Amino acid sequence: MSFLLIISPWRIYSTEERRGERIRKALEEAGTIFIKFGQLLSTRPDLIPTDIAQSLHTLQDSIAPFPTDKAKEIIEAELDSSIEEIFTDFDPSPIAAASIAQVYSAKLKDTKEKVAIKVVRPGIDKAIDRDISLMKKMAQKAEKYSLDARRLRLFELVKEYEAVIKTELDMRVEASNMKQTKRNFKDNSLLYVPEVYLEYSTEKVLVMEKISGIPVDNIKDLKGKGVDLQLVSERGVEIFLKQVFVDNFFHADMHPGNIFINALEPTSPSYIAVDYAIVGSLDEEEQFQIGRMLLSVIGRDFLAISNILIDSGWVDPKTRATDLERTIRSACEPMFEQPLEKIKFGELLLYIFDSARRFNLHMQPSLMLLQKTLINIEGLGKQLYPQLDFWSIAKPFLQEWTKDRYNPKKIEAWARKNAGLWLEKARKLPEVAENVLDQINKIEDYQKDNEIRHEELITTLKRERRGTRILIFISLIVLLILFLSWTIN
Known part of the structure; x- marks a missing residue:
């Protein structure tokens, strides 16, 4: 009950603490599953105010370890062998413990290789089901009585969280994510x-494999090893950009506890990342729009940012770009009065999303994971090297990436890949176009006869007509590219 009183907008007692801090403490008191839910909320600036998102971003997932005897039982049952048959030097003291799993060190008996063994916490699936059920009931009640709760789509958010956390319970998914990332960086x-x-x-x-490295936030030890902290911070940004725009597969939980630095070569340090339970990827359109948005932010082109948000369907399609531009500009312009190296790119995106919430901003979870990852990476970089200039690294990378997207060979490959789909759509275009035009004519006739304005519907249909024309044009371009490539070959 105290939890609800602390976080609710109608709380009946006052406190000098900021609302974000009150909510963070309440979630920490409520337990592990609620902490993880708060961590998810921190990635949703389209739903909650910036100050709350920033407070929730500091939530820590810590919990007492469960008995090692129980961990051994799980390992032996899962591997259908005794510990002694597979491992030697099994250390009964866990080297890490969290809400979902805890980790032990050992060696493989056959190869003597040092390994880390991650074991899912016993009974966690039932605890999650119980807490998720409670959260769903709370969300339904809140949506019934609160307009804000309905706007936040709390029940939908809880369901999204349920899908995320249940994925974390399956170690096979994490193993697959690790394999994929390893291939990407081979x-x-x-x-x-x-x-x-x-x-x-x-x-x-x-x-x-058990890794050894210096925790990324242990600046004292990194300096003691003579590590170039500026280079480490810049390489973190490069890793982020490569994962998002080249691999389209990114580690989405890059907080200090999951990142280590290999300092064997202090002048050429490398990152080591663990815990791949949460990863993200973008579809081709999202990837392109995010690239455009980052370049527009770098160029302080607030109108372009507004058009991207509208064109992508991330805000209400009826939004006027100039209205959105004014709102974003008023929130972000003061930040640009600082030197570029002092501006935090991730926080700037937070301000943009927070400004756009009044225009019914709604973005896909993958984009929110991306924003969270950017904040983590930039935060780590600034901690290592306060003068880190994200802009100077991102701008040339994104410009080259954008140019590469329009490489003729890539366009040809894309055309070949999608030729069948486009040809099938092209075959249906005349019928689709005729139906759209008939609908427009009927609506316009009805409007004249009854003197009733159907502006919104007509606008939508006209947009469809423009879309049809664009589709026809693109199909012709695709056919032309295919024809030319086949002729040349």
């Missing part, structure tokens, strides 16, 4: 991913 030394031993990994147990 020819790149910026990020090292521990090896996964699939033959010893199941739904509840993950066995991976």
